Amino acid sequence: MKSIPIILLGCGGVGRQLLDHIISSRSLHSKQGIVIRVVGVSDSSSLLVSDDIMLSGMRDEFLAEICRAKSAGSPLKSLLNHGHCQLFRGQDALENIVSIASSLGRSTGLAVVDCSASAETIGILEQVSSLGCCVVLANKKPLTCAIEDFEKLVSHFRRIRFESTVGAGLPVIASVTRVISSGDPISRIVGSLSGTLGYVMSELEEGKAFSEIVRAAKSLGYTEPDPRDDLSGMDVARKGLILSRLLGWRINLSDIKIESLYPSEFGPDSMSTDDFLAKGLSQLDEKLKERVVTASSKGNVLRYVCVIEDLRCNVGLRELPKDSALGRLRGSDNLVEIYSRCYKNSPLVIHGAGAGNDTTAAGVLADIIDLQDLFA
Ligand SMILES: NC(=O)c1ccc[n+]([C@@H]2O[C@H](COP(=O)([O-])OP(=O)(O)OC[C@H]3O[C@@H](n4cnc5c(N)ncnc54)[C@H](OP(=O)(O)O)[C@@H]3O)[C@@H](O)[C@H]2O)c1
Ligand SMILES: *[C@@H]1O[C@H](CO)[C@@H](O)[C@H](O)[C@H]1NC(C)=O
Numbered sequence: 001m002k003s004i005p006i007i008l009l010g011c012g013g014v015g016r017q018l019l020d021h022i023i024s025s026r027s028l029h030s031k032q033g034i035v036i037r038v039v040g041v042s043d044s045s046s047l048l049v050s051d052d053i054m055l056s057g058m059r060d061e062f063l064a065e066i067c068r069a070k071s072a073g074s075p076l077k078s079l080l081n082h083g084h085c086q087l088f089r090g091q092d093a094l095e096n097i098v099s100i101a102s103s104l105g106r107s108t109g110l111a112v113v114d115c116s117a118s119a120e121t122i123g124i125l126e127q128v129s130s131l132g133c134c135v136v137l138a139n140k141k142p143l144t145c146a147i148e149d150f151e152k153l154v155s156h157f158r159r160i161r162f163e164s165t166v167g168a169g170l171p172v173i174a175s176v177t178r179v180i181s182s183g184d185p186i187s188r189i190v191g192s193l194s195g196t197l198g199y200v201m202s203e204l205e206e207g208k209a210f211s212e213i214v215r216a217a218k219s220l221g222y223t224e225p226d227p228r229d230d231l232s233g234m235d236v237a238r239k240g241l242i243l244s245r246l247l248g249w250r251i252n253l254s255d256i257k258i259e260s261l262y263p264s265e266f267g268p269d270s271m272s273t274d275d276f277l278a279k280g281l282s283q284l285d286e287k288l289k290e291r292v293v294t295a296s297s298k299g300n301v302l303r304y305v306c307v308i309e310d311l312r313c314n315v316g317l318r319e320l321p322k323d324s325a326l327g328r329l330r331g332s333d334n335l336v337e338i339y340s341r342c343y344k345n346s347p348l349v350i351h352g353a354g355a356g357n358d359t360t361a362a363g364v365l366a367d368i369i370d371l372q373d374l375f376a
């Protein structure tokens with residue numbers, strides 16, 4: 001049996017779903033001759049490390065207990081007495097990860113899996129990758145801060161995967177990487193990369209009012225707790241930045257032109273979430289309706305996309321032909337069109353569910369397994 005040790009950073013919706021997938025894939029993996037051993041799990045305040053990192057890992061019953069406790073809102077430290085493990089905090093936690101990485105990195109390809117939503121993990125990810133570990137990310141922040149950090153991380157390109165950062169489980173990064181490796185120059189990428197904004201745009205097309213759509217989306221749980229986090233376009237911009245940097249462009253988040261769907265005077269600094277939902281939103285209805293009608297009169301539809309072309313990445317509303325792949329998109333699916341020499345008139349299209357803890361965690365698990373081909 002080939003043993004794959006992992007340390008999980010972040011135990012929120014995605015991290016817990018990953019632990020769940022690891023447990024339920026045990027028999028499948030064992031048929032493939034693989035066993036995943038979870039040797040450490042962290043949240044924002046502490047790190048739990050299994051007592052015997054060399055041979056075993058946390059038992060499945062304990063992992064399930066971690067998931068139960070975290071979804072009930074308890075911190076990891078409440079579990080200290082339940083498993084055969086130790087607890088570390090702050091600097092001690094980081095030193096411990098480095099020490100595990102030093103003993104397991106080069107020999108086993110220990111994977112450090114970032115399912116946090118923090119930029120603070122950059123330092124530890126860089127350290128462990130220089131110690132020979134594999135790095136898998138669902139977290140976009142480490143890849144979208146300084147270009148130097150991005151370059152340091154991807155310089156170990158055989159040992160890093162971040163498929164789930166763009167389009168959740170969809171093979172967007174893998175497709176872009178394959179096209180690049182084949183020497184086929186990519187000229188343009190256009191993507192609808194937010195499930196929430198995809199849903200909003202296709203409901204607008206049905207003639208509904210923007211304010212109604214956003215309120216409905218929020219009550220269906222499709223948006224962040226403050227829908228402005230989706231409507232600002234920032235999350236799409238981070239995804240666009242990752243794709244742009246994959247193309248080798250040395251650009252920063254601040255170089256991306258981002259069109260927010262609400263004006264700055266309706267922003268979180270000047271208006272509460274409740275006020276925005278109750279009063280702000282409906283003031284935006286008319287203008288968006290006009291844009292939808294204008295697009296429609298030209299045989300187009302309005303989509304919220306990132307456009308990556310000519311060394312620029314722009315994020316915002318675009319009119320696109322009704323009969324294009326993006327024009328036909330409905331609901332919360334993600335869709336990416338990749339244009340290159342080979343895919344000039346008929347782009348390579350990747351389309352499917354692009355969000356959710358389940359698909360995201362599945363993408364992370366596939367990345368972990370994929371990397372292990374490098375290790376004996
Ligand atoms: N959900 C999706 O559909 C989706 C899709 C693609 C990508 N992603 C990305 O996947 C990541 C995880 O998403 P999520 O929905 O699971 O987020 P979440 O529920 O907010 O969970 C984040 C977790 O990270 C922990 N954390 C925060 N700072 C940390 C640090 N410095 N070190 C270690 N752990 C830390 C948090 O700890 P506490 O529990 O102590 O707060 C929490 O357990 C995010 O970066 C998100 O953007 C999500
Ligand atoms: C993802 O997990 C979080 C935390 O458990 C939960 O609040 C959220 O509803 C989940 N999202 C989806 C789409 O299932």
Ligand SMILES: *[C@@H]1O[C@H](CO)[C@@H](O)[C@H](O)[C@H]1NC(C)=O
Binds near residue numbers: 147
């Ligand atoms: C953007 O990236 C360049 C490197 O290409 C760097 O020199 C510059 O300081 C960055 N700017 C910001 C605002 O981060």
